[in-house]
Structure formats: C-alpha cells, structure tokens
Amino acid sequence: MKPVIERFTSNSIVFSDNTLLTHIDTVVLATGYKFIVPFLTEGGYLQETSNISRLPDDKTLRTNARYIWPLWQHMLSLDPRYPLGSLYFMSMPSIAPTMYCGIVQTLFALHTIADPSLLQSRDTFFSHLLAQEDRLRAKGIDPDKYGHSVYLNQGSNAYYDEIVGYLQERGLGGMPEIPPLGQSYSDSWRVFDIPHILSVVMNWLKVESRGEDVVRQWLEGVETEDQWVALMDKLVDLGEDEI
C-alpha cells in the first residue's frame, strides 16, 4: 500500500507515508479531465469556482472542474434562471459505458422536451440530488470530487435503470428503446461488478493457456446470448480442476 503523492523533490517522489521513489524518470498522469464548458462560462451560465459552495438561496450552475452542480442524474440542469429542460449535459458520468449512457440520457432528454409535464418540480429533483450526495458522503466519498462517478454512486446499470424507470413510471414503457414497466433496461448479466469481470477474464486466460482443444471444448455449442452468459457465470467461480 502506498498513500498519495505528497510532493516532488529534486531527486525523488515523496509519498505521504514518507516513503520515496527515486528511480522514476517518467510520470504519466492518468488523472482525468476537467468538467468545464467555456462557452457557458463566457455567457455567465457556468461559474468556475474552486469550491462548490451550497448556499441555500443560490442554485446557479457552477463547476470546480471535477463536478458540475446542481445537475439531476448528471444531466439535467436545475439552475433556476431558466425553465427545467432548457439545458442538458450528455455523457458526463465517468466509468460508465458511453453508448448506453448516451442512449438513456437521450431518451430522457427527448421525451421531456417533447412533453415537459413529464418533469417533476425543480425542488423534487433538487432533493433527489442532495440525497444522492449524502449517500456518497456516508460512504466517505466527497461528491465535489467524485460526484459524477456513477460507479461510486449507484453503479452504471442502476443509473440506466433509474432513468429509464423514471420514464416507465410515467407511461412511456413500450415506447421505442424503453422496455415495458416492470422490466429493467439493463440485462441482468450486465450487472457484474468489477471483481467478477476480472475473474471472468483471468479464468478465461487460464482456459486459453490449456491450448486450443480445451478452448474448443468450452465453446462447443455456445451460440445464444443465454449460453454465453452461462459460460461467464461458470468462469466466475472456476476451480483449477474444472478447466
């Protein structure tokens, strides 16, 4: 375990537990991107600020470069200076498969533009946002830094299901791309957490290492989606002797 990088000196990288790395010559910062939108800031509609101060009577849109606030479900601006449904953000959530995210958010945006009565009140959406932030804080996570991670919030599949569920509950189940009410948007097999996914990959690599004949045995007759899902399930808890 290494804690965070504390500082750099002329010959080393110092961690907060006072351990050092001295042999490094290249550092790559895979540390993400700034959530900023200069053309909104230029117009006075997205304040860039060092901290998201939540004053009770100021809900205008702002960003600290890591988190844009206040947005319902990372997409709908709750800024009171314009009507709800005037401003949407697409594909903000981090660590979420982009395609599903885009489809689901587009469904929400297009249906609520076509029929604004689908939108709840600003206050209701705002309370939902505050509750979501509180749940993150309860897990020890600062929403101002990691608020747009749906992985840390509810998980990407639950995120899609919540948004599609919102539309289903308002009579849109059965519309194109929206399953009937009571049926979830995410296929159940997609609701794998990261350790499960890693198990599938690593155990499959073990299978591959046994050679082509073993691989062929595993894949024999596996054609339908259900059969592929069953194969993944089998890989999750694979013992050495089962390969």
Place this chain on the structure above:
Amino acid sequence: MITNWNLSSYIRLSHEVLRAQWKGTSTAGHWALRVHDKTKDVIIEAAYDHLFVAVGLKHYPYEPHFEGREMWEHSGIKRQIYHSIYYRSPDVFRGKNVLVVGAGPTGVDIVSRIVNIANSVRFLWIWIMRMILCIDFRQRRTFQSIQMPFQDSPVPSLRACT
C-alpha cells in the same frame, strides 16, 4: 442515418459556439448563442429553446497540483511528467522507469501497453477514498503472454486492497 432521416440541413459543421446566454426568466425565454462559422469566418447569433451540451467532457486535462513538480522535472536529465491525453505510442517508454498515476480505464490501458517495453512500471492504483496501492510489475514475463496487468494479483487480494 443523416441521409435516411434528411437531417443534413440541421447540422452545422465547422461551427464553434463561443457563448451561450439565457435571455428570459425562470419560466420562459431562449438561449442566445454566439457562433463562429469557420466556413465563412463570420460570427452569427442564433436563438434556441433547448441546449444539449454534448461536446465531450474529456478534452481539458485535469492534473492534481504537486508541490515541487517543476523542481523534480528540471533536476534530472530527460525527466518528464505529463497527462495521459498526450499518450500516443508505447515506444517512447522504452528503457524508462515509469510511474502511472490514476487507475481509471486510461491508467489500466496505458500500463498494459507499456509494461513490456519500459524498464520498470509502477502503477498508482487510486481506488478513491485515498486508498492507494502501488504495484511493482517485476514479473513482467507473465504479462508478455497475456497482456493483463493484474494477472499475478488474484481477485480476492485485489478486492481487499480496494
């Protein structure tokens, strides 16, 4: 799809939105956009009811502030620190001793590409909540065959680390 739905007249290529401002109140109004039409090099004003920000929010690199960063970089020969947005090819890491900070998808991808090429790779697996795991990839031969950064770290311990 554009041809099929006859959408081309609604799409403006080579146009940059310079400014968006709401003209109106909390219940009615429109977005006033100032747009640079780069095809004719003119500024145009346009009004819209709804605005989708779908420009992609993976454009401006975020780099945490590190005290002494410049001192470290300039004290050694060919020391470099830069954001992953500038990553192009694993070849430039040949012979380097590399520290990759940030274990989102990008960090994992970069590590898996350079681990067989660099002299050594250290990976800061930032799993939020300030829990950081530093993995030294010494058994690099195992990666050669499978290209999977966590092959030598079984899942239960990975979970314990997070």
